[in-house]
Amino acid sequence: ARAILENLKDTTNVHLIYANVTYEDILLKEELDSLAAKYPGRFKVYYILNQVSCLFFVAILCFHIYRASLTPAGLWDGGVGFVSKEMIQTHCPAPAPDIRVLRCGPSPMNKAMTGHLDALGYSPDMQF
Structure with missing residues (x-):
C-alpha cells in the first residue's frame, strides 16, 4: 500500500480489510494507521478480530457504567468475528x-x- 500511496502518479485507492485472531496479532498497525491518517481519501483500513480480549470488555463496561475518562477511541471499534459479505460491502468499493x-x-x-x-x-x- 505504501508504494501505491507514495507514488504521486498513482491514483489507486486502497481499502484493506485486515482480519486477525486477537489485537496483539495485528502486524504493522501503527504504520497502517499512519498511512490511513496521511492519505485519508486514498487508504482505508478496517480491522476485524476473531476474539476481543477481556481487557476490551472491562474498558467498555467501565465506560458505560462509570462514565470514566475513557474515550471511545480507546475502545475497540473494529469488527468482531469472521469477514462477512456485509463487511466487504460496507468497507470495499462495489464491483x-x-x-x-x-x-x-x-x-x-x-x-x-x-x-x-x-x-x-x-x-x-x-x-x-
Whole structure:
C-alpha cells in the first residue's frame, strides 16, 4: 500500500480489510494507521478480530457504567468475528471493471472469501 500511496502518479485507492485472531496479532498497525491518517481519501483500513480480549470488555463496561475518562477511541471499534459479505460491502468499493481484490490468508479463509466475493458480483478476473 505504501508504494501505491507514495507514488504521486498513482491514483489507486486502497481499502484493506485486515482480519486477525486477537489485537496483539495485528502486524504493522501503527504504520497502517499512519498511512490511513496521511492519505485519508486514498487508504482505508478496517480491522476485524476473531476474539476481543477481556481487557476490551472491562474498558467498555467501565465506560458505560462509570462514565470514566475513557474515550471511545480507546475502545475497540473494529469488527468482531469472521469477514462477512456485509463487511466487504460496507468497507470495499462495489464491483466495477477497474476494481481488483487481492486476498491473502489461510486456505479456509480464501475459500470463504471467494464465495463472498462471487456472491457480491466480483468476477473471477477481479480476484487475485
